[in-house]
Amino acid sequence: MTTLMVQGTTSDAGKSTLVTALCRWLRRQGVAVAPFKPQNMALNSAVTEDGGEIGRAQAVQAQAAGLAPHTDMNPVLLKPNSDIGAQVIIHGRAIDSMDAAAYHDYKRVAMDAVLQSHQRLSAAYPVVMVEGAGSPAEINLRAGDIANMGFAEAVDCPVILIADIDKGGVFAHLVGTLALLSESEQARIQGFVINRFRGDIALLQPGLDWLEQRTGKPVLGVLPYLMDFHLEAEDAIDQRQATKTGELLKVAVPVLPRISNHTDFDPLRLHPQVELSFVGPGQAIPPADLIILPGSKSVRADLAFLREQGWEAAIHRHLRYGGKLLGICGGLQMLGTRIDDPHGLEGAPGSSQGLGLLEFATVLEPEKQLRNVRGRLCLEDAPVSGYEIHAGVSTGAGLNGAVHLDDGRSDGALSADGRVLGTYLHGLFESGPACSAVLRWAGLREVRTVDYQALRERDIERLADLVEAHLDTQRLRELCGVGHA
Known part of the structure; x- marks a missing residue:
């Protein structure tokens, strides 16, 4: 050996x-x-x-x-x-x-x-x-x-x-x-x-x-x-962009101080029809078709940072002008009405008001949810697979199931006006049909399906x-x- x-x-x-x-x-x-x-x-x-x-x-x-x-x-x-x-x-x-x-x-x-x-x-x-x-x-x-x-x-x-x-x-x-x-x-x-x-x-x-x-x-x-x-980055965000032509969907991702699993966005960065922008501190969110709130290791602190940067107002303005908003994991939790951390798992115990775009609240619990899952996305009933890593337990009437999972559970939500989507599912864009469905939802008319697994x-x-x-x-x-x- x-x-x-x-x-x-x-x-x-x-x-x-x-x-x-x-x-x-x-x-x-x-x-x-x-x-x-x-x-x-x-x-x-x-x-x-x-x-x-x-x-x-x-x-x-x-x-x-x-x-x-x-x-x-x-x-x-x-x-x-x-x-x-x-x-x-x-x-x-x-x-x-x-x-x-x-x-x-x-x-x-x-x-x-x-x-x-x-x-x-x-x-x-x-x-x-x-x-x-x-x-x-x-x-x-x-x-x-x-x-x-x-x-x-x-x-x-x-x-x-x-x-x-x-x-x-x-x-x-x-x-x-x-x-x-x-x-x-x-x-x-x-x-x-x-x-x-x-x-x-x-x-x-x-x-x-x-x-x-x-x-x-x-x-x-x-x-x-x-x-x-x-090759998926271990920690640093890979911002390299290939030269792309034709109709491009503009996607913006605010970079939070404790952003997690930003490898979620690699399939978008590599997609020939997506112009992906990572928005750093002190930068304004540019005009975009889709804003994605990423995962976070410190959701309440990152939500406070998002507000300090003026990004909350930019998100509401984006929605008023017809843009789409997606929250993944911690980003999903931010979309709700409230985030409670009674045990101080991610900082001092306390509560934060969410963005209030979906009707649910989240409590951070000591037992982390860890699952590899499969299911179908509410958009086009597209098959999707991915994984969950989160301490939050979300409950509320607004959780109408952005993803219907094969294990019988439902995950996340789509707003009544169809503009705000949230899911706990990491790896969403690695599933070709699900990625294409999201891109069409966000406004891209003719989508070319990319096999991310084959690229890897x-x-x-x-x-x-x-x-x-x-x-x-x-x-x-x-x-x-x-x-x-």
Whole structure:
């Protein structure tokens, strides 16, 4: 049984991408591999087959490995709900909210959960492909580390270090990171991967030769920059837009401080007939056909922020002029008359007045609702699938069922005038027929159906192709314990 870990010199260096690529590359060779991330800090999460939640990056890596997502793939998930605190999720279940100091003390317990999950995966799969978090050289986080070298030392596994040349300073990143590790940690680094290179590789070769001579570590390969490439972001919002022509539906999404599961909007960003705008602090909501209120980890605080930005008035003006409004999860809760947090789950206990656009109220309860669901959308009776992740329990006469679920429940609401739609369902736009129905409802006349799942599969395959073409696959096989091709 082999464990191989990918660590990065920085956040967004390409750790998630490389683990995804290696999982699909191994699967192509008939090797059973499981992805693993000891500790993840992200507000983008997915519901697993065993009824818990993990980071979305690990769900995509599971797809690359041909597996259903499982809580053991990400045993510790931190979901920030303030600048100094986060909800702590262990084995898929929220156990408490902690500030940074309290979590630092808790890390010994969290490490036990990490090692339990790793042991189970190691017993079930010949290869466990591990993703680190941030950088192993973050000095202030090294004590009690469970996310990078602390984990690698505990399970005695080799490490690949990846750096993003597109950021600049790639040799300083690699050499500097190596220099800040202990001797035993340095010995774990089995090679470097350079990510997102553009240009003539011959011009980079002198630097690669210098790096190998300076560190005594091999460069396992240089991955080129991929154009028109999409892989769900672990945390940062991907705002890249392709050039689009013809009739475009204008969609605006206010970016709330604790926006969650913004990967919901990737299918819209990639749709050839949608012009998607993320509206940041201090910006006015532009003229749009559809405004979408996204999910939120701190609904009452984010609703207050929305009002401070003047966006509530803009939303009412948008509706008066015939625009459409969609709320997803926390965005749905904002559409109601009231949000109560009696237990202080997302901040100080209290209540907030909602936008009052739909007749229902929400109470935040300690037991989080976690489900993968299927059903039919009230628009065109379109089939839809997705997932629920929310602490809110919503009740009221206005909940007339935007989605009729296969388990017999109904979800969300459509206003009497047909302009306001709300649902708890994340992943709404990943279902082609449901996405098309929403776009037609919002005003797009002739909609081209896009197969988002096929797009994701295409890009996972492209990543595996890059491994074959640009990395030292023989050395990778050795590190994975799978021998010769």
